[in-house]
Amino acid sequence: MQEYEPIIGMEVHAELLTESKMFCGCTAEFGGEPNTRCCPVCLGLPGSLPVINVKAVQYVVKAALALNCSITPNSIFHRKNYFYPDLPKGYQISQYGDTPIGQHGWVQITVNGATKKIAIRRVHLEEDTGKLLHVEGDRSHIDYNRGGVPLMEIVTQNPPPPGLDQIQSAEEAKEYLVRLRAILTYIGVNDGKLEEGSLRCEPNISLRPVGQIEFGVKTELKNLNSFRAVLRGIEYELERQEKVLLKGGKIVHETRRWDDVRGATASMRSKEFEQEYRYFPEPDLTPLRFDAQWVEEQRKALPELPDQRKRRFIEELGIPEYDAEILTDSRPMAEFFEEAVKLSADAKSVSNWMMGDLLRLLNATGTEMEQSKLTPSHLTEMLNLIGKGTISGKIAKTVFEEMFGTGRRASEIVEKLGLTQITDESELIPIINQVLDENPRIVQDVLGGKDKSLAFLVGQTMRYTKGRANPPLVNRLLRERLESRR
Amino acid sequence: MILSREDVSQVAFLARLELTDEEKDKLTGHINNLLQHFAKLQELDTDAVEPTSHVIPVENVFREDKARPSLPPQDVLANAPESQDDCFAVPRIVET
Numbered sequence: 015m016q017e018y019e020p021i022i023g024m025e026v027h028a029e030l031l032t033e034s035k036m037f038c039g040c041t042a043e044f045g046g047e048p049n050t051r052c053c054p055v056c057l058g059l060p061g062s063l064p065v066i067n068v069k070a071v072q073y074v075v076k077a078a079l080a081l082n083c084s085i086t087p088n089s090i091f092h093r094k095n096y097f098y099p100d101l102p103k104g105y106q107i108s109q110y111g112d113t114p115i116g117q118h119g120w121v122q123i124t125v126n127g128a129t130k131k132i133a134i135r136r137v138h139l140e141e142d143t144g145k146l147l148h149v150e151g152d153r154s155h156i157d158y159n160r161g162g163v164p165l166m167e168i169v170t171q172n173p174p175p176p177g178l179d180q181i182q183s184a185e186e187a188k189e190y191l192v193r194l195r196a197i198l199t200y201i202g203v204n205d206g207k208l209e210e211g212s213l214r215c216e217p218n219i220s221l222r223p224v225g226q227i228e229f230g231v232k233t234e235l236k237n238l239n240s241f242r243a244v245l246r247g248i249e250y251e252l253e254r255q256e257k258v259l260l261k262g263g264k265i266v267h268e269t270r271r272w273d274d275v276r277g278a279t280a281s282m283r284s285k286e287f288e289q290e291y292r293y294f295p296e297p298d299l300t301p302l303r304f305d306a307q308w309v310e311e312q313r314k315a316l317p318e319l320p321d322q323r324k325r326r327f328i329e330e331l332g333i334p335e336y337d338a339e340i341l342t343d344s345r346p347m348a349e350f351f352e353e354a355v356k357l358s359a360d361a362k363s364v365s366n367w368m369m370g371d372l373l374r375l376l377n378a379t380g381t382e383m384e385q386s387k388l389t390p391s392h393l394t395e396m397l398n399l400i401g402k403g404t405i406s407g408k409i410a411k412t413v414f415e416e417m418f419g420t421g422r423r424a425s426e427i428v429e430k431l432g433l434t435q436i437t438d439e440s441e442l443i444p445i446i447n448q449v450l451d452e453n454p455r456i457v458q459d460v461l462g463g464k465d466k467s468l469a470f471l472v473g474q475t476m477r478y479t480k481g482r483a484n485p486p487l488v489n490r491l492l493r494e495r496l497e498s499r500r
Numbered sequence: 501m502i503l504s505r506e507d508v509s510q511v512a513f514l515a516r517l518e519l520t521d522e523e524k525d526k527l528t529g530h531i532n533n534l535l536q537h538f539a540k541l542q543e544l545d546t547d548a549v550e551p552t553s554h555v556i557p558v559e560n561v562f563r564e565d566k567a568r569p570s571l572p573p574q575d576v577l578a579n580a581p582e583s584q585d586d587c588f589a590v591p592r593i594v595e596t
Contacts, residue, residue: 032565039568048586052576059579069565090553097516099590146593155587158576290514295553300561 018221018259020252021229022181023172024190028204029142029212030073030164036141037064037107037162037299044210048157056162058103063298066091070139070164071115071302073203075312077166078116078137080197080319085309089115091139091296099156100143107141108167110293114138115302118171120178121197122321123189124339132181132190133174140165166203168194172229184248188241191215192343196320200345208240215244219251221259230255231265235279237272247272251279323348331361337369346383354390358397367393371411375418387421396424408481409433436483439491442475445483446491449474450499461500468492502535503528 035042038055054062075085092110109115116137123130144161146154170190172180181187195213198204206213220232235251238244250272255265270279318326320342327338327348342348347368354364372393376383396413399405405413405428416427428434436442449471450457459467468489475488503511508528512519519527570576573586582589 034565034567039563039566040570041567047573049576049588050573050586051570053570057571057576065561065563067565068562071562095514099588099593102588147587148593149584152592153582153584153589154591154593155584155589157587290510292514297554300558301554303559 016260017224018230018256019224020182021172021220021222021232022183022187022248023218023232024168024170024181024187025216025218026168026191026194027142027214027216028077028166028168028198030070030166030203031205032067032069032073032164034067035162036067036070036139036164040162042163044212046159048155049159051159052161056102056158058101064107066299066302067164072312073164074115074137074139074166075304075309076201076316077168077198077203078119079309079313080201080316081116081119081121081134081137081168081194083116083119083134083137085116085304086113087304087306089113089302089304091299092293093296094291094293096291099154100146101141101161102144102158106143107296107299108293109138109140118175121190121193123186123193124335125183125186125189130179130186131177132186133171133178135169135171137166137168140167184245184252187217187248188245191244192241193320196343196345200320201317206344208238211239214238217244217248219248219255220265221252221255230259231267233265233267233279234269235272236269236282237274239274243272243274246274246277247279250277254279320348327351327361331355333361333365337365340369340373341365344383350383350390354393357391358394360397363397364393367397367414371414372418375415386418388418392417392421392423399424399428403437403484404428404435405433406435406481406484408476408485409435412481433482436479437487439487442479442483442487442491443495445478446475446488446495449478450492450495457496457499460496502532502539 029042032042034040035051035056038053040051040053040056043051055064078085089109090113091107093105094108094110095105097104114136117135119134119137120131121134123132142160142163142165144156144158146156149155170181171178174180181190195204195206195208198213199206204213208214215238216234216236217238218232218234220230222228222230233251233255235247238247251270258265266281269282271282272279324335324338324342327333327341328335333341340347341351351364351368354368355361358364372388375381376386393414396405396410396417399413400407400410405424409428412431413424413427413433416422416431417424420427453471453474456467456470460471471492472485472488475483475492476485505524505528508524508531509519511531512524512527577583577586577588580588
């Protein structure tokens with residue numbers, strides 16, 4: 015049977031966290047009542063002229079540098095001409111051809127222990143479009159609040175130049191987006207919200223017979239609003255294409271929309287004509303010229319990036335690479351970790367609690383780290399209680415959940431719920447005697463050399479004490495009591 | 501003939517111009533006349549010349565990132581051919 019291999023390209027759009035729009039002074043903030051954030055410039059009214067938002071340019075330079083790109087010394091804007099009501103001007107101001115702000119970069123990803131440097135072709139600046147609202151009846155509604163918000167586009171390069179790689183699986187595509195998001199949120203140019211659409215990804219996907227150099231026909235995917243959707247959408251599309259090809263069919267170059275509920279992609283009505291955008295240099299804007307020294311200053315001013323932080327976590331704090339990778343995926347996560355380590359010094363237990371219980375609770379409740387009531391000192395105070403033997407590791411799980419849900423302190427929760435660990439022998443001995451009395455057969459097994467059965471007796475004791483007994487103490491007392499029954 | 505009548509129809513389509521057959525014929529002639537002048541210019545050897553994107557030597561004209569009040573909504577929609585529920589209304593666009 016013919017075998018195929020995937021080639022995946024990623025086009026990512028990131029709205030920039032500026033105060034105002036790209037070419038006018040309307041606020042760039044998310045939301046607002048429809049059409050309340052518009053002016054003659056972003057409405058494309060005759061006689062209005064755009065002026066470049068300097069912050070947006072700086073942000074793209076920053077991002078391009080963080081993505082290991084070179085900065086194009088002379089960068090210009092272009093008009094992309096098309097008639098579609100998502101922009102009122104009849105064109106989008108974008109950057110075309112060989113003059114985007116940044117070019118030739120890469121993002122490092124690690125999937126299943128294998129590290130790849132994914133090649134980036136270009137990073138450019140453009141304006142976002144308005145929102146089309148589909149309503150009942152024969153009309154569509156348009157809200158131009160988002161029209162003109164600074165938008166950065168980041169495109170991968172396939173095939174990659176020597177020394178760099180391309181994305182070849184859904185897992186790698188997801189990881190690329192995870193790391194890209196981490197970088198953009200670290201440097202503070204984008205808020206990374208896939209659900210709100212401030213970070214959007216449109217992968218293009220194709221299969222080629224193994225051994226063939228030319229790429230197969232690709233399809234583009236839209237409407238991937240979460241990391242899970244990226245993963246599922248690409249996986250679905252790869253399977254669909256493989257089925258078509260194995261049956262001797264042909265892939266049609268088209269845009270397909272991911273339906274998260276149905277778990278399938280469907281063709282969006284293909285355009286009657288291939289788009290002809292008739293790009294030309296935007297005459298209303300001046301070219302950008304970047305001074306080499308200024309670019310160097312920007313590079314030096316970059317904050318610590320996720321990969322650097324990851325290495326520091328591994329080398330200085332001694333946590334495993336896998337933990338370091340997850341903890342540096344988001345800046346709030348990494349900062350929580352670092353703060354907690356400062357307070358407690360035990361990096362490994364902090365990491366364990368974050369990787370386990372914290373991530374689980376964040377996911378289960380759909381909470382973002384930065385909205386969580388839990389602070390680093392909550393965690394380290396609880397770790398202290400474990401260290402002092404006030405609570406057991408098992409009880410700590412209950413305490414942790416309670417802290418996460420209510421924002422109360424560990425000591426307060428322990429006191430209120432009576433969760434203090436039982437370390438008093440005289441309190442435990444009657445319970446242990448009762449467990450031994452109730453399980454004569456197990457007692458005989460253990461005494462007969464079946465040491466594994468001891469775990470059952472420990473479990474019973476923990477049950478009677480609602481998990482509050484100190485496990486090493488229970489073990490020791492059980493052995494002593496058992497011996498006395500020999 | 502540099503552009504065919506079909507090319508002219510396509511350009512008209514892209515610009516959303518509805519042309520009669522006579523107009524297409526007439527404009528095909530006009531455009532080709534115009535393009536002949538450019539064909540003359542094309543004869544020049546410009547290999548050593550950087551493409552010109554802007555004719556005025558001005559660079560890096562920026563505005564500060566400061567938000568300013570937008571137009572009142574009624575002014576935003578004042579020139580809309582049609583509006584509904586504070587939105588611009590256009591003939592239905594089918595997306596899927």
